[in-house]
Amino acid sequence: MEIHKNDSFEQKIKNIKSKRGRKRLFYALLIIIGLSIFGLITFYYGMLTYKTGGNWLIRMFAHRLNQRDFSFIKNEVSSYSSEIDHFDLEISHINMQKLRYNREMALRSGYLTKDLEIEVPAIIRYKNKKYRIRISLTGTTIEHIMKLNKWSFAVKVKGGKSINGMKKFAFLVPRSRGYLTDWIAQQLLMSRGAIGIRCNFADV
Numbered sequence: 001m002e003i004h005k006n007d008s009f010e011q012k013i014k015n016i017k018s019k020r021g022r023k024r025l026f027y028a029l030l031i032i033i034g035l036s037i038f039g040l041i042t043f044y045y046g047m048l049t050y051k052t053g054g055n056w057l058i059r060m061f062a063h064r065l066n067q068r069d070f071s072f073i074k075n076e077v078s079s080y081s082s083e084i085d086h087f088d089l090e091i092s093h094i095n096m097q098k099l100r101y102n103r104e105m106a107l108r109s110g111y112l113t114k115d116l117e118i119e120v121p122a123i124i125r126y127k128n129k130k131y132r133i134r135i136s137l138t139g140t141t142i143e144h145i146m147k148l149n150k151w152s153f154a155v156k157v158k159g160g161k162s163i164n165g166m167k168k169f170a171f172l173v174p175r176s177r178g179y180l181t182d183w184i185a186q187q188l189l190m191s192r193g194a195i196g197i198r199c200n201f202a203d204v
Helices: 007-052 056-067 071-083 093-109 180-191
Strands: 088-090 120-126 129-137 153-157 168-171
Touching: 093 120, 093 129
Parallel strands: none
Antiparallel strands: 088 120, 120 129, 129 153, 153 168
16 A cells, blocks of 8 residues: 655645744844844933933932932922922013024024024013013033923023022023033032032922
């Protein structure tokens, strides 16, 4: 008795195995590409936060967890509510559009030029008082205006008035000054009797 192999059936099995193999290879490549992109993004973000000093919060949090010390949560909330000054900016729609346009032009060119630092009238409310001001975008790099809803501003107080003894000052995004890095450096300078820039954090 002769046994004849079913070539067509075996070929179908081989085809199915081949398709499964190609699918597995395709998914494996997708996973490898995805992990590579994720690794590059996290590496770039790590470099950026290290450069700007933004990783201090992660280090502090990890250290406190290691010490099992969670008091910083309460301290952070209480210090934020009691020590940080609060400013309200009131800008008319048309003047806000001018600032938006200047920001868009700066983002296209890659930096903020002097001709884009156009001043517009605005109002600041601070400690239940109202001040008339002139306000403009400030900062040479787009780091100052990169975020959609947080930009650096130069402020001039009008009407012979001043805010905390200042007729001219700037609201700068914390990222542009390395978050706490610049503030600590200025505090160290002044504690040693050297000339330092008066700066502090504010909620705008």
